[in-house]
Amino acid sequence: MQVTEKKHAQEAHDDHGHGHELAHHFVSVEQQHDAGNLGMWMFLTTEVLFFGGLFAAYTIYRYKFEKVFEQASNILDPMLGAINTIVLIFSSVTMAFAVRSAQQGKSKAIVAWLGATIVFGALFLGIKYGEWKHDAHLHVFPTSDFNWTWAREKHAEGEHGHGHDSHGPELKGFVFNSPVVPANYIESDSRNPEAKQAKLFFFLYFSMTSLHALHMIIGFGVMAVIMVYAWYGYYTPHYYVPVESVGLYWHFVDLVWIFLFPLLYLLGAHLGAGH
Amino acid sequence: MSLHPPAKAWTYWANFLALCVLTVVTWLTARMDLGALSTPVALGIAVIKAALVVLFFMHVWESTPLTKLVIGMSLFMLTVLLTFLFTDYATRNYDVLPSDHAAAVSGKH
Amino acid sequence: MSTIITSAPALAPASKEPGQGGGVDYLNHETSIASWLLTLDHKRIGILYLVAMSAMFVLGGFYAGLIRAELITPKGDLMSSDFYNKSFTAHGVIMVFFVLIPLVPASLGNFMLPLMIGAKDVAFPRLNLISWYVYMIGAGFTLVALIGGGVDTGWTFYTPLSTTYLNSNVLLTATGLFILGFSSILTGLNFIVTIHRMRCPGMDWFRMPLFVWALYATSVIQLLGTPVIAITLALVGVERLLGVGIFDPRLGGDPILYQHLFWFYSHPAVYIMILPPLGVTNELISTFSRKPIFGYSMMAGASLAIAIFSFIVWAHHMFTSGLSPYAAMFFSLLTFSVAIPSGIKVFTWLATLFRGSISFDSPMLYAYGFIGLFTIGGMTGLFLSTLGTDIHFHDTYFVVAHFHYVMVGGAIVGFMGGLHFIWPKMFGRMYPEFLARMSAILIFVGFNLTFFPQFLVGYLGMPRRYHEYPNEFQVLNVFSTAGATVLGVGYLLPLLYLPWSVFFGEKAGRNPWGATTLDWTHTESPPTPHNFEETPVVTGEPYKYDTLFNKESALAGH
Numbered sequence: 001m002q003v004t005e006k007k008h009a010q011e012a013h014d015d016h017g018h019g020h021e022l023a024h025h026f027v028s029v030e031q032q033h034d035a036g037n038l039g040m041w042m043f044l045t046t047e048v049l050f051f052g053g054l055f056a057a058y059t060i061y062r063y064k065f066e067k068v069f070e071q072a073s074n075i076l077d078p079m080l081g082a083i084n085t086i087v088l089i090f091s092s093v094t095m096a097f098a099v100r101s102a103q104q105g106k107s108k109a110i111v112a113w114l115g116a117t118i119v120f121g122a123l124f125l126g127i128k129y130g131e132w133k134h135d136a137h138l139h140v141f142p143t144s145d146f147n148w149t150w151a152r153e154k155h156a157e158g159e160h161g162h163g164h165d166s167h168g169p170e171l172k173g174f175v176f177n178s179p180v181v182p183a184n185y186i187e188s189d190s191r192n193p194e195a196k197q198a199k200l201f202f203f204l205y206f207s208m209t210s211l212h213a214l215h216m217i218i219g220f221g222v223m224a225v226i227m228v229y230a231w232y233g234y235y236t237p238h239y240y241v242p243v244e245s246v247g248l249y250w251h252f253v254d255l256v257w258i259f260l261f262p263l264l265y266l267l268g269a270h271l272g273a274g275h
Numbered sequence: 276m277s278l279h280p281p282a283k284a285w286t287y288w289a290n291f292l293a294l295c296v297l298t299v300v301t302w303l304t305a306r307m308d309l310g311a312l313s314t315p316v317a318l319g320i321a322v323i324k325a326a327l328v329v330l331f332f333m334h335v336w337e338s339t340p341l342t343k344l345v346i347g348m349s350l351f352m353l354t355v356l357l358t359f360l361f362t363d364y365a366t367r368n369y370d371v372l373p374s375d376h377a378a379a380v381s382g383k384h
Numbered sequence: 385m386s387t388i389i390t391s392a393p394a395l396a397p398a399s400k401e402p403g404q405g406g407g408v409d410y411l412n413h414e415t416s417i418a419s420w421l422l423t424l425d426h427k428r429i430g431i432l433y434l435v436a437m438s439a440m441f442v443l444g445g446f447y448a449g450l451i452r453a454e455l456i457t458p459k460g461d462l463m464s465s466d467f468y469n470k471s472f473t474a475h476g477v478i479m480v481f482f483v484l485i486p487l488v489p490a491s492l493g494n495f496m497l498p499l500m501i502g503a504k505d506v507a508f509p510r511l512n513l514i515s516w517y518v519y520m521i522g523a524g525f526t527l528v529a530l531i532g533g534g535v536d537t538g539w540t541f542y543t544p545l546s547t548t549y550l551n552s553n554v555l556l557t558a559t560g561l562f563i564l565g566f567s568s569i570l571t572g573l574n575f576i577v578t579i580h581r582m583r584c585p586g587m588d589w590f591r592m593p594l595f596v597w598a599l600y601a602t603s604v605i606q607l608l609g610t611p612v613i614a615i616t617l618a619l620v621g622v623e624r625l626l627g628v629g630i631f632d633p634r635l636g637g638d639p640i641l642y643q644h645l646f647w648f649y650s651h652p653a654v655y656i657m658i659l660p661p662l663g664v665t666n667e668l669i670s671t672f673s674r675k676p677i678f679g680y681s682m683m684a685g686a687s688l689a690i691a692i693f694s695f696i697v698w699a700h701h702m703f704t705s706g707l708s709p710y711a712a713m714f715f716s717l718l719t720f721s722v723a724i725p726s727g728i729k730v731f732t733w734l735a736t737l738f739r740g741s742i743s744f745d746s747p748m749l750y751a752y753g754f755i756g757l758f759t760i761g762g763m764t765g766l767f768l769s770t771l772g773t774d775i776h777f778h779d780t781y782f783v784v785a786h787f788h789y790v791m792v793g794g795a796i797v798g799f800m801g802g803l804h805f806i807w808p809k810m811f812g813r814m815y816p817e818f819l820a821r822m823s824a825i826l827i828f829v830g831f832n833l834t835f836f837p838q839f840l841v842g843y844l845g846m847p848r849r850y851h852e853y854p855n856e857f858q859v860l861n862v863f864s865t866a867g868a869t870v871l872g873v874g875y876l877l878p879l880l881y882l883p884w885s886v887f888f889g890e891k892a893g894r895n896p897w898g899a900t901t902l903d904w905t906h907t908e909s910p911p912t913p914h915n916f917e918e919t920p921v922v923t924g925e926p927y928k929y930d931t932l933f934n935k936e937s938a939l940a941g942h
């Protein structure tokens with residue numbers, strides 16, 4: 001193996017000047033690039049179907065529980081969703097420029113653009129964290145902590161008074177130190193079948209957004225590694241598949257959000273429009 | 276000397292602008308009560324936005340037919356999943372308590 | 385394909401004599417354990433998979449033995465009903481997810497694909513190795529749960545049973561299968577990219593061996609189906625952890641949605657299991673009847689058609705589950721469409737055999753068995769896709785017999801044929817032909833004796849998944865257990881003589897079968913580490929036979 005590999009590495013060296021640019025089992029840098037590119041698209045195909053399972057569940061339950069899903073969606077803040085959409089799209093722009101820099105062979109520019117992408121991605125997650133914290137106070141986490149009666153009541157109060165801090169007694173609850181729901185609210189939920197339906201909405205909301213967030217965090221990790229390599233000039237106009245691939249991945253994450261935004265945030269936006 | 280010539284920078288900024296405009300448009304239309312049209316409108320705008328991202332950020336505009344086939348295949352399969360699933364739910368009288376008829380159904384049990 | 389530099393001769397009879405003992409091949413150029421566990425060579429990874437899956441097969445077979453032993457008598461006297469439930473679950477999970485789904489692609493496919501298309505390796509060798517480790521990790525999780533605690537849901541994990549009434553072993557199994565799914569996805573991804581981007585010069589799409597087409601179609605299913613089961617199992621896990629009722633009717637959810645998502649993957653998964661054996665059977669039938677496959681392009685197209693059709697028929701598993709009657713009609717009708725490409729395959733094989741110079745070497749014996757058993761399995765599937773008869777047959781032994789005819793009679797027998805065919809290429813040695821033929825015959829006889837009575841007993845109404853049954857079913861069950869014993873012996877023989885032959889078998893030479901595809905004509909047996917010393921250039925069809933092939937002279941190395 002050693003002998004043969006050396007031979008092939010030698011060939012690559014002669015042709016292009018950088019040993020790492022061409023793995024031994026490829027014939028040309030074009031073949032290698034096209035293989036990597038196709039592989040990434042194939043991976044994204046599986047991602048489409050991976051999220052597709054959740055979108056299928058969403059479609060069915062939304063069809064079955066249309067009214068409650070709209071009311072539940074109304075609890076979310078479409079303004080924050082819209083801001084986050086634009087933040088994430090902006091991070092896609094910076095990512096596009098990172099790939100462009102790789103095509104031009106500008107190593108330091110790759111690092112800078114990827115850094116910007118991480119910053120705006122983190123801003124997105126920061127806003128998301130704020131939303132989730134608010135959601136915890138409304139008791140819409142789909143656990144035993146969930147309370148639909150409380151959520152609707154506090155949401156209606158919030159619409160008028162904006163008093164996020166005046167949510168009843170300051171007791172430690174399930175997450176984010178949210179207040180504990182009084183027993184009569186739990187009693188009221190148990191008699192209301194809509195509570196279960198709303199809980200399903202929030203289950204879908206949290207699983208879809210957290211799966212999306214998980215993808216972003218994985219993206220941060222990959223980008224960090226690529227930044228280190230790029231800093232040392234590892235990528236050239238002949239070999240930038242990793243940069244291009246993380247770019248495709250990041251745009252895919254953006255795509256998912258483009259659909260999550262109307263499906264989750266805008267579904268009930270018309271209900272709250274008058275306030 | 277690159278494998279692929281880089282795109283013009285202004286296309287990315289123009290794309291960004293278009294996506295921002297569409298985001299605002301979809302938000303505004305969602306605040307209006309369009310009734311049965313609201314979901315098609317929201318999803319229609321989302322599809323346009325997605326197409327812009329795919330075509331220009333992901334360079335599918337200038338990519339090989341194979342890449343387009345791969346995308347088409349995944350979208351086709353997603354459509355099959357959603358629509359064929361729906362043939363069941365749309366044609367079945369599902370009885371898990373649609374809230375308006377909760378009383379009637381609970382009377383049955 | 386983009387530019388390919390070539391410096392190789394046109395397809396011609398191999399210029400060099402096969403290495404006589406002293407040559408460097410992929411087996412002997414490095415021999416440490418680390419060199420195997422860290423290998424990036426597709427051939428070695430194929431063997432790693434083969435070893436792992438054989439171990440899983442033995443384990444799954446052990447549970448099958450327990451089940452058959454229990455069913456000798458009508459009373460549940462050998463084991464408790466609980467342990468019986470855990471046994472058939474373990475049998476199902478191990479055989480379906482850890483044996484049948486990766487069986488042919490990961491072992492024979494990994495080994496043969498690059499050889500068949502003239503490539504030095506798969507497109508992503510590192511991913512290939514990772515996929516094996518992912519398989520092992522998934523197997524570890526699942527085995528701990530299945531053996532350590534036991535899961536009694538059946539391999540389908542239907543909700544709300546799997547989410548409400550059970551211990552946390554379900555969670556562990558689901559985790560294992562979730563992880564395992566990525567192994568399958570990585571293999572599929574690797575194969576598709578390899579077939580698109582790594583073919584040697586002149587290897588057009590319609591010059592590829594049909595096994596490659598089958599692997600391609602399989603990979604498409606793996607890529608598009610597996611993520612759906614992954615997210616579904618994740619939802620089951622989350623439902624158990626958080627107590628949300630996404631599939632629990634008491635909490636507003638819909639258990640049938642689980643079945644939809646499960647079968648969206650698990651019906652196509654049947655084709656992940658059966659397409660590669662269908663493909664490898666093409667190679668056998670063509671080689672051993674000394675004729676090109678009749679209707680090559682129809683055969684290639686049928687593989688793709690099966691892959692696509694497999695995604696639009698899944699709800700035929702749910703006719704009695706509360707599916708809308710309209711949807712049931714729709715899916716029943718669509719299910720019949722799968723019979724068309726399957727029928728095309730069977731008829732093209734028969735047409736290939738017709739007036740061929742057919743032989744009875746052991747791989748070909750398996751192929752004959754495969755055609756018959758696959759046909760019976762497929763035809764009985766039509767009984768089950770018909771709405772009226774399915775009401776009668778659902779959840780009886782008829783279903784058990786049907787899918788064993790497809791999965792064991794089809795997939796395992798096809799795999800055995802492929803393995804016996806490829807073995808001389810893998811290790812450069814021949815196995816004892818007499819024992820191999822014995823094993824092929826024992827498997828065929830034992831298999832039919834085991835599962836044909838189950839058609840009858842199922843037709844009479846014996847339900848599956850019970851450890852007791854009424855007295856009148858005993859005769860057929862005793863037949864079945866007796867057949868399983870014969871079948872067990874049939875499987876045991878290759879487990880003994882194949883490893884033996886690696887060390888003591890007769891030297892095989894480059895092309896003992898006189899096959900005409902690149903893997904046989906242009907590589908040594910066993911191949912060198914990088915398969916081809918010079919990149920081959922293909923100039924014609926994959927199957928070009930001269931009828932006067934002499935096996936003895938081929939074995940002698942000419």
Ligand SMILES: [Cu+2]
Binds near residue numbers: 651654697698700701
């Ligand atoms: Cu099926």
